[in-house]
Amino acid sequence: MIPAVPGVISAEQVRRTAESIAAIQDADGGIPWPEGHVDAWNHVECLMALTAAGLRAQARQGFSWLVRHQRADGSWPMKLRDGVPLxxxxxxxxxxxxxxxVWHDLLVTGDKAFARAMWPVVARALDFVVGLQTRRGEIVWERDAHGDPAPYALLTGxxxxxxxLRCGVALAERLGDPRPEWELAADHLGHVLREHPEAFADKSRFSMDWYYPVLGGAVRGSRATRRIEEEWDVxxxxxxxxxxxxxxxxxxxxESCELVLALDAAGDRERALKLFTDMQHLRHDDGSYWTGWQFVNEKxxxxxxxxxxxxxxxxxxDALSGSTGGASIFRDAGEHAADRAPTGCGCERVPSL
Structure with missing residues (x-):
């Protein structure tokens, strides 16, 4: 069933929005930014949307792009244009x-054979990620072209x-190939996200640093409520x-829709629905959405x-309507937010880079 939020967006409108994504998909399956490059994160987000809206063939073409462009170390180049790393x-x-x-695809489609086919890609990718974890528990934002880890971590990232990591652990268990090292890495990372703000570069002017700890699942319950309230008016x-x-x-x-997802995950459905309604002024007649609106210049x-x-x-x-099996993927990310913190900081159990 295609997602729909009665009174806000219909299933047909969601379908048209998905078709606007598919319309710009490159011949090799990549889904680019307006500037023309593809990055793996935004590409995967688009594949999830295509899957949720029923455009499975286009989504699978996009997963093939991930397979083709993954490097031996498990990463993807930060930016690619026409398949060439920039x-x-x-x-x-x-x-x-x-x-x-991949976990979202399995939740929506139930296609375990596809998940198994993608499993080596996921395993290499998360091994790359865990290899960037510091002794304290944060994960630095990149490994550069020379193979050197970045000197700092980002809160949003x-x-x-x-x-x-939580989705990888769930996928590993479903496929019968448990990865306890990923679970331990997630426990430590969650602890640092909740207790060690000093571990991250200061990007507090960006709204993503405000709501992402809730969206990603590390912060839930009263902590999430306080965090959202602290900078709501900002x-x-x-x-x-x-x-x-x-x-x-x-x-x-x-960002507005990501906050909708964070609010929904935190149990604040009323404000999530209001915010989702408010941002619809960005919708274009063809189903696509403008990136943003400068409300002083009104452009x-x-x-x-x-x-x-x-x-x-x-x-x-999808999150607001509960239309697909993947609708709760952001809510479920917080399942272990409060009860899986390591003893003390436990930082000594994570090797330094």
Missing amino acids: EGGGESNHAAYAAVG CSSVYQG FVVPGLGIRCVSDQPWVTGA HFPHERSAYTAAAVILAA
């Missing part, structure tokens, strides 16, 4: 999101990595959506419609 480094959150995409613009950055009059559709900014924004809309619609 940047040689590999990001930890890009690699981790492959597990979310690590929050997404946390979900990737980032939320009533009637429009949320700011991308705190110091600019610019709301963005993808779309940047002047583009992005596949990743359309994908976030579809995933938010």
